[in-house]
Each structure stands twice: as C-alpha cells, then as structure tokens.
Amino acid sequence: MKKLFLLFLFFSVLFGIESKKIQFDGYISKVTFNNKYLIAGLESGDIVVKDFKSLKNIYNIKLPMIEDFMGDKIPMPIYSLDINKNKVLILAGSEESKRELFVFDINTKKLNHIFTSKDTFMKANFIGNKVFFGYLSDEVSLYDLNTNKFLYKIQAGNYVFSTFALNDKKTLAAIGDESGSITIVNTLKGKVVKVIKGFNKDQTLSLDFRKNFILNASSDKRVAIYNIDTESTVVELLAKFLPYGATLSVDTKKFAIQFDEKNDIAVYDVYKTKLFTLKGHSMALNGIKFIDNDTILSYSPAEIIIWRLK
Numbered sequence: 001m002k003k004l005f006l007l008f009l010f011f012s013v014l015f016g017i018e019s020k021k022i023q024f025d026g027y028i029s030k031v032t033f034n035n036k037y038l039i040a041g042l043e044s045g046d047i048v049v050k051d052f053k054s055l056k057n058i059y060n061i062k063l064p065m066i067e068d069f070m071g072d073k074i075p076m077p078i079y080s081l082d083i084n085k086n087k088v089l090i091l092a093g094s095e096e097s098k099r100e101l102f103v104f105d106i107n108t109k110k111l112n113h114i115f116t117s118k119d120t121f122m123k124a125n126f127i128g129n130k131v132f133f134g135y136l137s138d139e140v141s142l143y144d145l146n147t148n149k150f151l152y153k154i155q156a157g158n159y160v161f162s163t164f165a166l167n168d169k170k171t172l173a174a175i176g177d178e179s180g181s182i183t184i185v186n187t188l189k190g191k192v193v194k195v196i197k198g199f200n201k202d203q204t205l206s207l208d209f210r211k212n213f214i215l216n217a218s219s220d221k222r223v224a225i226y227n228i229d230t231e232s233t234v235v236e237l238l239a240k241f242l243p244y245g246a247t248l249s250v251d252t253k254k255f256a257i258q259f260d261e262k263n264d265i266a267v268y269d270v271y272k273t274k275l276f277t278l279k280g281h282s283m284a285l286n287g288i289k290f291i292d293n294d295t296i297l298s299y300s301p302a303e304i305i306i307w308r309l310k
Helices: 003-016
Strands: 019-022 030-033 037-041 044-050 057-062 078-084 087-093 097-105 112-116 121-127 130-135 140-145 149-155 161-166 172-177 182-186 192-197 202-211 213-218 222-225 233-239 246-248 256-257 264-271 274-278 286-292 295-299 302-307
Touching: 019 202, 030 078, 030 286, 030 295, 037 078, 044 087, 087 121, 087 182, 097 121, 121 161, 130 161, 161 202, 172 213, 202 286, 213 246, 222 256, 246 286, 256 286, 264 295, 274 302
Parallel strands: 078 121, 202 246
Antiparallel strands: 019 302, 030 037, 037 044, 044 057, 078 087, 087 097, 097 112, 121 130, 130 140, 140 149, 161 172, 172 182, 182 192, 202 213, 213 222, 222 233, 246 256, 256 264, 264 274, 286 295, 295 302
C-alpha cells in the first residue's frame, strides 16, 4: 500500500500536480469543509472532524443508531453535511423514512437535535443562522434556527429534485432536477427568479455556482456553464462518462469534471482547453470542489484527494 501511494505521488508531481490522499475507516458518503476543518460523513454513521492543515482527527461525531424494518440496529444514513464557522449541520435519515436535523458545535463537542420530520429533505445548507432545504418533491424552504420556524416553502420545479448550489453570498440558489433545466431562487425572499434552459437535457448530477455563472453537469454527459444574467451558455462540453462531480474555480476561469470511466478528473479553461488530467481515485466521484483557483478537493466513497495544480 505504501509503495502504491508513493507511486501515486510520483506521477502526480511528474505531471505538475501535488496531491494528498486521505482515507478513512469506512466508505465516505458526504464531505464538507472550510478553512479550518475537513469533515467526512461515513456510511457507518460516524462523522470525522479533521484539522484541515494537519489533517489530524479532532473529533468523531457519533449519531444515534436506528432500527430497520427487521428490528436490527443500523447506522443513520447521512443525506447532507455543511459547516458554518465551528457549527456542523447534519441531515440524516431515521426510521420510517423520516429525517433528523442536528447541529454539532466543534468547540463544545455538543450535538444538538433540532427536529424530526416526515418531509423528504435531501440536502441542507446553512445561510447564516438559517437552513436552506431541498426536497425530493422539487420544493425548497428556509428554516430559522433561532425561532425554530419555517419562513417559507415554495415549489421550485415540477420534477424530482437532484441537488442545489448556493452563490457566494448565499442570496441565490440554483436548483437542479430531472429536467436538466436550472431554477434560480432568491433564498431570502423565497421566490423563483428565473428558469434557465439550454444545453443540459437530462437529470442534473452536479452543480456549482460562482459569481454569475452556474456549472451544470447532467446524466446525458452534457456539461455547461451558464451566465445567469444573459441566460446563455458560455461553455458546452460532452464528457466521456457520467459527470458525477463538477466545479468552477473561484475566479471562474477554470472548471473541472469527472471525465471518464477511470474516475479521472479533467481540468479545463473556459475555452475548453484541457489543462490537467488528475488520476488517483479508485471509485467514481461523489463530489468535487475548487478550494481556490489552484486547489481542488475531490472525494469518492474510498478516499478524499486534495490536488494542488502547478
């Protein structure tokens, strides 16, 4: 294993890329991070909090076990993770297909249970002291953690929800579903601003939202970057494989996608010139994100890899 890892590092440096591979004691289901913490939710129900600089474990969050239909104890499935400063937002599954929302405080090591719901929440992100939800039914809502009340709930689309991405200020959300079109929602007012249709014709697999640009990767292997002001495509690309991960750089001058069945990541400029091919994942990606203009974090069930482009 050590020889394989050294070989992996050798080829990474040889092709102008530095990388760190991080593995866990179990399959990875969800990942979130900020400039201080790297957090991985495992299929075992454990959530591992690491220091992002040293990559040393800080804490292991233990979610309660639940019973399956046979009465056996099983871990909670983790649907979504997010972080705001030292607070970790955890959306997990419960018995009878219910959802459990938790907030974990990294400083106090306290896990707070917020609510149990029958609603089919699929993703949740912090917006300050509020939580923005995406539902399987293609609805979205905003919940106030201070008052413990929902501020609104609206229908974003008429299909099955896939995912959402927030813009940098978290004032707008791009909602992706089975249609391939993108619905833009004002997260503060709870209103649909516009619907963008174009190159993508099938289910959205991955979204990213930077400045006024949205990257949409769909199950028809189509990858597009849309300018939401003009509602036009600035990039159109066909991948060789299902693009399970897609991300825009902070300055929007580069983008990266899972490109082929070998789990390789292709990094392009906005003129569709391939700049790098990142090799190292042993399984299909679950997610990918530019940390800055030259650093990418990607993860599969088997590992997290941090890539430094040179």
